Amino acid sequence: MKRELHNGKQDGLQPLEPLDLTKVHDFSDLLQKMSKTAFGGRCLGEALDVLVKMNQDPSCKKILTLSGAMTIAKMGKVLCDMIEASMVDMIISTGAIIAHGISENIGGVHYKYDPRMSDKVLWGWGYNRVYDTIEKEENLNDTERMVGEVFEKLKKDRPTCSSELTRMIGKNLVDQCMMPSILGCAYQHNVPVYIPAFTDSELGLDFSIYRMSQRFSQGKNADLDTIFSDPPAFNPFYDLYDYATRAVRAEKLGIFTIGGGVPRNWAQQVAPYVDIINERMGFDLRAPRFQYGIRICPEPVHWGGLSGCTYSEGVSWGKFVDPAEGGCYAEVYCDATIAWPILVKAFLEQRKKS
Secondary structure: OOOOOOOOHHHOOOOOOOOOHHHOOOHHHHHHHHOOOOHHHHHHHHHHHHHHHHHHOOOEEEEEEEOOOOOOOOOHHHHHHHHHOOOOOEEEEOHHHHHHHHHHHOOOOEEEOOOOOOHHHHHHOOEEEEOOEEEEHHHHHHHHHHHHHHHOOOOOOOOEOHHHHHHHHHHHHHHOOOOOOHHHHHHHOOOOEEOOOOOOOHHHHHHHHHHHHHHOOOOOOOOHHHHOOOOOOEOOHHHHHHHHHHHHHOOEEEEEEEOOHHHHHHHHOHHHHHHHHHHHHOOOOOOOOEEEEEEEOOOOHHHOOHHHOOHHHHHHOOOEOOHHHOOEEEEEOOOHHHHHHHHHHHHHHHHHHO
């Protein structure tokens, strides 16, 4: 068979361009030009285009999901900048990110790990290692004392949820002038912060121990069954119902995902949740499918986990709008501590220029 050689232009293909650094003036210029290169650079450049479209759409509610040790990695101020710039309407996070952020906000210092120290030595000295960084146990104890002041304001027998607790902690941080802080900025801008795996975090453990302290005197012995016999009044369905209500009311949804894990899945399951409500209950709610999406995560798709799941796979679950029908997505396979600040900085520069 003889090949029919096409020239690309006749088939509507987009030509690439050499990256000329002499014509790059800022991060915005850099990413726009990288979008016309290849591989990971193109992905990051295309992510800027999606981020701009998502934020220029006045009908879009923007959801940020967070996993990984981003606050220990000193990315908290990047998130604050996003909140301040109205780039975020709802936040869904691991509890660890929020707890370690509070640790930083109240004056706790994180340190660079010295590999000459063994992990056994670190434990004995109260140093908790997260890869190449140290979180002091003392910082977490200070965090517990701070959030304990907030827990004191709760009514003892009324169930609470993560978004109520994070809002109250945010108010406390603002009142004590501990700014900029993630929860403080979220409180000021009325951005709810949900922690779906609340008990899998320092905050969850602190809340549990606080409730224990109301039942038992310090140093007084109690048997195991008695200690764990009266769980705190915590109801995560308040979070689910509040989030689902906001999502259904939104005309359009966009998602900006750092990593994956529980926060990503909890955020994305809202459309299937509404679908099965309609099917099993006979209701007629509009399923809130994401129309915009940006994902920064090094996880490859072939491991089969949700952290590496593509947006196209999410279409099969009814979580995302098909690109052929208007879905607009970008996936960046990169360490978030590299790509996230560059992307946000580029967006803020481009917004300032426009």
